[in-house]
Amino acid sequence: MRQAKVLVIGAGALGNEILKNCALLGIGNVLVADMDVIENSNLSRSVLFRAADSGAPKAETACRGARGIYPEMNIHPFNGNIVHDLGLGVYLWADVIIGGLDNREARVAMNSGAFFARKPWIDGAIEVLDGVARVFSPADDGPCYECTMSATDWKMLENRRSCALLTREQMLSGKVPTTPTTASIVAGIEMQEATKIIHGIAPMAGRALIYNGLNADSYPVTYQRKEDCYGHETYQELLLLGCGVADLTVGELLVRARQDLGSESAVIGLARDVISHLSCPVCFSQEEVFKSLGKVTEADAVCPDCGKTRVPVTFTTLGLDDQLDGVRFSELGVPLFDIVTARTGERSISYVFDGDAARLLGPLPTRLSLMDSPPEGGE
CATH class of the missing domain: 3.40.50.720 (NAD(P)-binding Rossmann-like Domain)
Known part of the structure; x- marks a missing residue:
């Protein structure tokens, strides 16, 4: 105990x-x-x-x-x-x-x-x-x-x-x-x-x-x-990245994932919805946001131009284009110690941002209780 x-x-x-x-x-x-x-x-x-x-x-x-x-x-x-x-x-x-x-x-x-x-x-x-x-x-x-x-x-x-x-x-x-x-x-x-x-x-x-x-x-x-x-749904393969969400860009992990999966068509799936922009259905103005859906409030959705409520446009997949390659995962609202999953065809690899463990867990031991033992850093 x-x-x-x-x-x-x-x-x-x-x-x-x-x-x-x-x-x-x-x-x-x-x-x-x-x-x-x-x-x-x-x-x-x-x-x-x-x-x-x-x-x-x-x-x-x-x-x-x-x-x-x-x-x-x-x-x-x-x-x-x-x-x-x-x-x-x-x-x-x-x-x-x-x-x-x-x-x-x-x-x-x-x-x-x-x-x-x-x-x-x-x-x-x-x-x-x-x-x-x-x-x-x-x-x-x-x-x-x-x-x-x-x-x-x-x-x-x-x-x-x-x-x-x-x-x-x-x-x-x-x-x-x-x-x-x-x-x-x-x-x-x-x-x-x-x-x-x-x-x-x-x-x-x-x-x-x-x-x-x-x-x-x-x-x-x-x-x-x-x-x-x-x-x-569970993971097929699990790899510990040894870094945190603020240490890695989308493009860097895409390169890594495509090498690991042996496919240039691999994409990365996020565990949560991210808002790309807020779109006003009345005056048609748009504002780029790139935040977790849970971080945007009702007040944030009010259109500054016409005062109407804007609609959030969300995504969960990275790698369909290179727009976000230079963005760090933390900047997308991905929380500390999270997991993202790269996929191609029926194969997938889940990457753990275990470098954040100590920040989230504080004085608690950071050792993971895994059903199997994935290699650290993919080695």
Whole structure:
């Protein structure tokens, strides 16, 4: 347990209970990711927060609270959006990933990262007196989170994504009430499954435990794998670049990738949408942006010429032309410790910007927990 590396995403009611349990169980290394700050409404259901913490980042405060329980815990916060700001390398780093999330978009991103890295992850959700804990494990060729989503779930997610530039108020809308008692129960189940994974004991992979607090009962659910589900995508080959996103240009990596793949037609795929420009549908003006979609706000989209809302034009593929060859990956909004994938035909190589690991992980050990051992620097 002391050597384990755990990624906890979400530091709200569930995340607080998960981190409390991590501390009590003696988990040695924990990265905590959350983008929010503490509000007064959080104080009644979050064991690690105090009244004086109002307005402080949740991730930092939760880390401090967990360290107060277990002073030897090596724990570090990540204050950012896990969809747009958290590099995929953290999923390669972690032994197990535990979620305390409250929206589908973040769960889909977490599921994609975990399955890409071939790591098990544990999801939890609570609503008033009800809750669910479930485990998804790529190693068992079982279902992923996306396999469990209905057509209605996808419709709601697409409606959210179609409004690409959301205000903070819109992003926080639709939140549901929670209680500290249900959070404690669900987080306890999540942490129990994580402990089993760390000790090499088979978890309830592909299954969920549904808790009904009103009737004080629970029951298991088994999910079915959808073979055509995009959520199962993983890497074919993995290479550690030994540098960060600010150290390499698009053109330099394209040259490297085309040599590695033996094809001049190879292109590089990004893990996130990048805005190339904002286009006004009224006055037809355009502005080059080249930022991650998650970094552009609703205010940024207002046309300076006519005041109307501009439409973001995005891309995820590099190498179709040489326009961006001299641009560094950091300038495209690619986050620290991220992974990009070069492809030609049916073959692909995923490149890890592991040179950023220490900057993102802080005092945590930077050694990756890989299913196999890729060569560093491609050697």
